[in-house]
Amino acid sequence: MPDGRRSHNPKDAGVQFDLHPEEPNVMQFATQVQPARSDAADLSELEAALDGDLLRPGTAAYDEARAVWNLVHDRKPAAIVRVASARDVQQAVAFARRSDLEIAVRSGGHSLAGFSTGDGVLVIDMRGLRGLHIDPETRTVFAGAGLTAGEVTAAAAEHELAVPFGDTSTVGISGLTLGGGIGFLARKHGLAIDHVRSFEVVTADAELVTASATENADLYWALRGGGGNFGIVTRFEYDAVSLGETLSGALVLPLTTDVVRGLLEAADAAPEELTTITFIMGAPPAPFIPEELVGTPVVMITLVWAGDPAAGQEAVAPFRALATPIADLVMPMPYPGIYQFTDDGGVPAPNMTRSIFARDLDEAAIETIVARMSSPETPAGAITQLRTFGGAMARVPAGATAFAHRDAKTMFSIFTIHVAPEKIADDAAWTEAYFAQIAPAATGVYVNFLEAEGEARVRQAYPAETLRRLVEAKATWDPDNVFRRNQNIRPA
Numbered sequence: 001m002p003d004g005r006r007s008h009n010p011k012d013a014g015v016q017f018d019l020h021p022e023e024p025n026v027m028q029f030a031t032q033v034q035p036a037r038s039d040a041a042d043l044s045e046l047e048a049a050l051d052g053d054l055l056r057p058g059t060a061a062y063d064e065a066r067a068v069w070n071l072v073h074d075r076k077p078a079a080i081v082r083v084a085s086a087r088d089v090q091q092a093v094a095f096a097r098r099s100d101l102e103i104a105v106r107s108g109g110h111s112l113a114g115f116s117t118g119d120g121v122l123v124i125d126m127r128g129l130r131g132l133h134i135d136p137e138t139r140t141v142f143a144g145a146g147l148t149a150g151e152v153t154a155a156a157a158e159h160e161l162a163v164p165f166g167d168t169s170t171v172g173i174s175g176l177t178l179g180g181g182i183g184f185l186a187r188k189h190g191l192a193i194d195h196v197r198s199f200e201v202v203t204a205d206a207e208l209v210t211a212s213a214t215e216n217a218d219l220y221w222a223l224r225g226g227g228g229n230f231g232i233v234t235r236f237e238y239d240a241v242s243l244g245e246t247l248s249g250a251l252v253l254p255l256t257t258d259v260v261r262g263l264l265e266a267a268d269a270a271p272e273e274l275t276t277i278t279f280i281m282g283a284p285p286a287p288f289i290p291e292e293l294v295g296t297p298v299v300m301i302t303l304v305w306a307g308d309p310a311a312g313q314e315a316v317a318p319f320r321a322l323a324t325p326i327a328d329l330v331m332p333m334p335y336p337g338i339y340q341f342t343d344d345g346g347v348p349a350p351n352m353t354r355s356i357f358a359r360d361l362d363e364a365a366i367e368t369i370v371a372r373m374s375s376p377e378t379p380a381g382a383i384t385q386l387r388t389f390g391g392a393m394a395r396v397p398a399g400a401t402a403f404a405h406r407d408a409k410t411m412f413s414i415f416t417i418h419v420a421p422e423k424i425a426d427d428a429a430w431t432e433a434y435f436a437q438i439a440p441a442a443t444g445v446y447v448n449f450l451e452a453e454g455e456a457r458v459r460q461a462y463p464a465e466t467l468r469r470l471v472e473a474k475a476t477w478d479p480d481n482v483f484r485r486n487q488n489i490r491p492a
């Protein structure tokens, strides 16, 4: 097994269990929010009103709290509100509005675009909202917006339950879920948004509301894929799935066009219990990689068979047959075990991403991928990621949620970690040139895999009818575009 395994015990991570989920985790507060005022920001006034605390520039705590996953975004917010309750979120929103301060909402801090921070903004840091209650009988998970995918996954696994989050434990459930949430259970159980029963949300008017199929249904629709545009979610109610032991892990193969083509075909043909996420990259220095192969381009297929592990062996066989594996780390394990294979991705680093959804990647695209990833010019930190969909994700009608790309078959992404600071410009030029070769295959893009790439790319994330409904919801819930540090939907 690879080194660097982290504990998936939520208690080690300091998760607080909320034993009274039926009580709202806040006071109903809308009437106590102070009326709008036009004079300049007085942070002390906000500070005095908080259950949590306020961090100003010039302190160690501020410097620690302002750091985000993508280190390209080294920003200096005006202040950081570390909220301790939904009431604090209401206070912060009301304060920012009357002080004309731009808001950045930060949960797990993994925004590729760096939207959860900014120079001169008021960061509303949600990491203090860590309440977690799991009812195994009804398979209900109430999770505070500050929790990470790894924390909720570990706690749910104790009851043989899972919520379909993404591939990396450190990603926040909030940003991930609001964009869609595509992970190792996508083919068997769909996206994270397909499992949200309700959201507790602070609106642009600093009111606390619930959004569900029966309450504020337009908001419920928009929050399932529309990102942070419509309010600040303080708590998610998920409908978890039953999931015991899985067959999971990683298979490391040499990089050839046959392997990449075979992998795409096998991933598409596999039973939907099997979801793969493949990383094409230089072999990492890990105990399972022979020393002489470290740095050579490899295909690392990470996979989860969400079913009986014995039955999964047959489904994994076609992948094992693609080439003699450099390493075969696929074995029965509890679902959270898969995160150990992606832990490195969660480590903060300066990073650049380009991504598309595609129906198919043709032979020319496969040859481009292999050539790009095995050339002497390839940046040391370059990773090509391939995902194959279908199954439960595809069965949800395109208009049912604000995530419309249900028919996407493949996701192609380039993640370039800037290993050498002096090479950032070279890395970026290489990444753009590579992306330009594959981009014609695009049928769309996943909103959570976008950087700040302009309006045309946001339109790729939301087809016309979805965008029309999102604009309508924005005009209802945030007509002044208070929540705009995101892949922004402007009110009509």
Ligand SMILES: Cc1cc2nc3c(=O)[nH]c(=O)nc-3n(C[C@H](O)[C@H](O)[C@H](O)COP(=O)(O)OP(=O)(O)OC[C@H]3O[C@@H](n4cnc5c(N)ncnc54)[C@H](O)[C@@H]3O)c2cc1C
Pocket (backbone or CB within 6 Å): 069, 105, 106, 107, 108, 109, 110, 111, 112, 114, 115, 116, 126, 145, 165, 166, 167, 168, 170, 171, 172, 173, 174, 175, 176, 177, 178, 179, 180, 181, 182, 183, 227, 228, 229, 231, 232, 233, 234, 345, 346, 448, 449, 485, 486, 487
């Ligand atoms: C290493 C890595 C792996 C990833 N893997 C996957 C994956 O497998 N599947 C997948 O689907 N995505 C994946 N992502 C993308 C990820 O879903 C997005 O980056 C997501 O926005 C991160 O959420 P966060 O809470 O950590 O980020 P943050 O930076 O805290 O938030 C991102 C944005 O989300 C909004 N937001 C955050 N919290 C709230 C809230 N409580 N209420 C309202 N709006 C809010 C805000 O607009 C904010 O700017 C990955 C990202 C990284 C960096």
